[in-house]
Amino acid sequence: MSRPEASRRPIGRRPGDPEATKQGILDAARQAFATSGFDRATIRTIAESADVDPSLVLHHFGNKQTLFARAHELPFDPDELVTSVIETPLSERGEVLARLYLTVITAEHGTPLSLMRAAATNDEAAVMMREFVDATLLARAAELAPGPGGELRLAIAGAQLFGIGFARAVLGISTLRRRSTEELVGVVAPLIQQLLEPAGPEH
Amino acid sequence: MSRPEASRRPIGRRPGDPEATKQGILDAARQAFATSGFDRATIRTIAESADVDPSLVLHHFGNKQTLFARAHELPFDPDELVTSVIETPLSERGEVLARLYLTVITAEHGTPLSLMRAAATNDEAAVMMREFVDATLLARAAELAPGPGGELRLAIAGAQLFGIGFARAVLGISTLRRRSTEELVGVVAPLIQQLLEPAGPEH
Numbered sequence: 001m002s003r004p005e006a007s008r009r010p011i012g013r014r015p016g017d018p019e020a021t022k023q024g025i026l027d028a029a030r031q032a033f034a035t036s037g038f039d040r041a042t043i044r045t046i047a048e049s050a051d052v053d054p055s056l057v058l059h060h061f062g063n064k065q066t067l068f069a070r071a072h073e074l075p076f077d078p079d080e081l082v083t084s085v086i087e088t089p090l091s092e093r094g095e096v097l098a099r100l101y102l103t104v105i106t107a108e109h110g111t112p113l114s115l116m117r118a119a120a121t122n123d124e125a126a127v128m129m130r131e132f133v134d135a136t137l138l139a140r141a142a143e144l145a146p147g148p149g150g151e152l153r154l155a156i157a158g159a160q161l162f163g164i165g166f167a168r169a170v171l172g173i174s175t176l177r178r179r180s181t182e183e184l185v186g187v188v189a190p191l192i193q194q195l196l197e198p199a200g201p202e203h
Numbered sequence: 204m205s206r207p208e209a210s211r212r213p214i215g216r217r218p219g220d221p222e223a224t225k226q227g228i229l230d231a232a233r234q235a236f237a238t239s240g241f242d243r244a245t246i247r248t249i250a251e252s253a254d255v256d257p258s259l260v261l262h263h264f265g266n267k268q269t270l271f272a273r274a275h276e277l278p279f280d281p282d283e284l285v286t287s288v289i290e291t292p293l294s295e296r297g298e299v300l301a302r303l304y305l306t307v308i309t310a311e312h313g314t315p316l317s318l319m320r321a322a323a324t325n326d327e328a329a330v331m332m333r334e335f336v337d338a339t340l341l342a343r344a345a346e347l348a349p350g351p352g353g354e355l356r357l358a359i360a361g362a363q364l365f366g367i368g369f370a371r372a373v374l375g376i377s378t379l380r381r382r383s384t385e386e387l388v389g390v391v392a393p394l395i396q397q398l399l400e401p402a403g404p405e406h
């Protein structure tokens with residue numbers, strides 16, 4: 001905080017150990033996200049508390065979403081995941097999104113689920129998750145779920161998938177546990193598909 | 204436990220204060236559900252630890268579901284709620300269930316939500332919730348969601364509604380918070396309706 005300017009931007013300060021530098025950045029990021037939330041934690045402040053230059057953070061992690069994912073050991077890159085869904089033809093996205101969610105995102109004992117558990121009982125963790133979902137998923141609603149009300153339809157799709165993952169892996173509802181992911185995708189994908197299409201669910 | 208038989212069934216032991224007796228039963232029930240889960244906590248063991256006759260528990264609370272609801276101050280009677288949905292024509296159930304869930308069950312700061320929060324981080328609470336959902340909702344799948352695969356369709360419907368309530372009230376996803384419950388019902392009800400009908404979602 002009150003450090004002199006010279007030590008605040010120590011470019012290449014640990015040139016001999018890039019892994020230690022990366023770990024320092026990840027530790028600083030996890031701390032910053034937990035205390036400030038996703039929005040207010042910036043690449044600049046994270047770099048500062050890790051004693052590195054912001055350009056080094058971007059060099060290693062690309063952007064804040066990826067940094068968040070790596071800091072929390074998420075088993076996917078959120079930006080790449082969303083981009084891959086957007087590159088899928090609209091008519092197949094329901095199935096792709098349902099499968100991605102139920103396999104990758106809510107894999108049992110996975111870190112995304114730990115974050116969700118934390119968000120359930122800790123207000124700071126809830127703010128962090130909400131801002132991360134906003135920045136990663138809902139900010140791209142126009143591409144993911146085109147048409148009027150797309151952001152609402154996308155938010156409902158995400159919440160529904162989250163609910164199924166949670167009921168299955170956290171509550172352990174046996175009707176859902178007994179079924180394979182593909183069986184669940186078979187029932188859920190048509191619903192998600194309706195939410196992603198411009199007309200929305202039929203009334 | 205090792206009490207003599209005479210004191211184990213003290214019928215009318217506190218005849219002067221029925222409210223204190225009821226409170227004693229509720230305290231014993233909450234404790235029993237938390238430690239043994241919903242299935243293994245029986246009316247008999249709860250009566251025993253409250254020092255009353257099992258018939259008095261049934262007299263005051265009717266059945267174990269209602270006792271659970273009252274012990275956790277749920278703002279509804281689960282048995283009556285499910286029965287009211289079953290008495291609704293199948294073609295209107297999606298809307299009725301979506302509205303009930305989003306208004307009554309996941310009301311912000313409500314006790315059902317507190318139970319869900321607890322279940323997210325505490326294994327005993329998760330077991331209790333799972334068994335309660337099984338006994339209250341999924342056990343009546345044949346009536347609620349008739350036809351093949353009804354139990355799976357009902358479980359998915361419940362999990363989806365839970366996810367929306369959770370994303371809105373716990374995570375505070377702003378896209379969902381900004382909308383009225385009726386706006387959400389308008390988008391969600393057609394999906395729940397498809398899940399409750401024998402044919403299930405179209406493929």
